[in-house]
Amino acid sequence: MLNYLGLPAAASSHAGEIDQMTALVHWLMLVLFVGWGAFFLFVLVRFRRGANPRANYAGAKGKIAKSTEIAVAIVEVALLLFYAIPAWATRVKEFPAENEATVVRVVGEQFAWNVHYAGADRLFGRTDIKLVSSDNPLGLDRSDPNAKDDITDINNLHVPVNRPVLVQLSSKDVIHSFGLYEMRVKQDAIPGMQIPVWFIPTVTTDEMRRNLGQPAFEYEITCSQLCGLGHFRMRGVVIVQTPDDFQKWLDEQAKDLAAAR
Numbered sequence: 001m002l003n004y005l006g007l008p009a010a011a012s013s014h015a016g017e018i019d020q021m022t023a024l025v026h027w028l029m030l031v032l033f034v035g036w037g038a039f040f041l042f043v044l045v046r047f048r049r050g051a052n053p054r055a056n057y058a059g060a061k062g063k064i065a066k067s068t069e070i071a072v073a074i075v076e077v078a079l080l081l082f083y084a085i086p087a088w089a090t091r092v093k094e095f096p097a098e099n100e101a102t103v104v105r106v107v108g109e110q111f112a113w114n115v116h117y118a119g120a121d122r123l124f125g126r127t128d129i130k131l132v133s134s135d136n137p138l139g140l141d142r143s144d145p146n147a148k149d150d151i152t153d154i155n156n157l158h159v160p161v162n163r164p165v166l167v168q169l170s171s172k173d174v175i176h177s178f179g180l181y182e183m184r185v186k187q188d189a190i191p192g193m194q195i196p197v198w199f200i201p202t203v204t205t206d207e208m209r210r211n212l213g214q215p216a217f218e219y220e221i222t223c224s225q226l227c228g229l230g231h232f233r234m235r236g237v238v239i240v241q242t243p244d245d246f247q248k249w250l251d252e253q254a255k256d257l258a259a260a261r
């Protein structure tokens with residue numbers, strides 16, 4: 001719909017609203033650019049040296065310029081107060097209930113995204129920084145009863161379609177930024193903080209591949225904060241599945257976990 005802006009495909013329930021605001025801001029900026037550009041050209045001609053050999057120390061008194069400036073400021077304040085802030089508030093004031101959402105912890109590190117599901121008991125197991133190793137990047141304490149069924153993964157975020165996804169986002173080392181372009185999600189991951197971010201994916205990966213005619217398409221997780229030398233390779237994928245496929249994946253993970261024990 002808003003393809004003229006070159007936006008990525010939209011695949012979440014709130015994407016349309018964000019795109020509308022992006023378009024609105026672009027149009028406003030275009031009007032300002034043309035308006036102020038024309039004013040600048042006018043001033044160049046009007047106050048050229050040839051027509052004004054002596055400087056006027058009182059300066060020019062332009063009513064139109066002043067009222068235009070005030071009008072632009074009012075429009076900008078209105079956009080912020082009545083559009084941008086309320087739109088942001090709907091994202092950060094209320095979060096989906098945990099029992100109605102796919103709750104997943106995502107922990108950024110140099111240079112990967114660790115993914116942690118609570119498993120069948122819906123309780124996240126204890127994690128401890130002392131247990132962090134290359135085999136256990138989340139430092140998950142498997143001796144904790146809540147951790148027994150926990151599923152972990154790296155750079156692969158499986159989620160079911162049309163159900164809220166509640167990501168509890170944090171970082172192990174430096175500030176990263178969790179960017180899902182097709183979902184119109186971007187949130188900094190900050191060490192020492194757990195920040196909730198949510199979205200409702202509306203198009204499965206398979207469906208999007210068909211829609212775009214790109215069989216290899218993936219919803220990418222990009223780190224959108226320059227976080228170190230390997231920043232460029234800090235990428236993951238979101239695999240949006242049908243509820244059945246997602247459940248199948250969860251069951252497989254649980255089976256692998258039981259086999260490993």
Ligand SMILES: [Cu+2]
Pocket residue numbers: 108109111175176177223224225226227231234
């Ligand atoms: Cu990063």
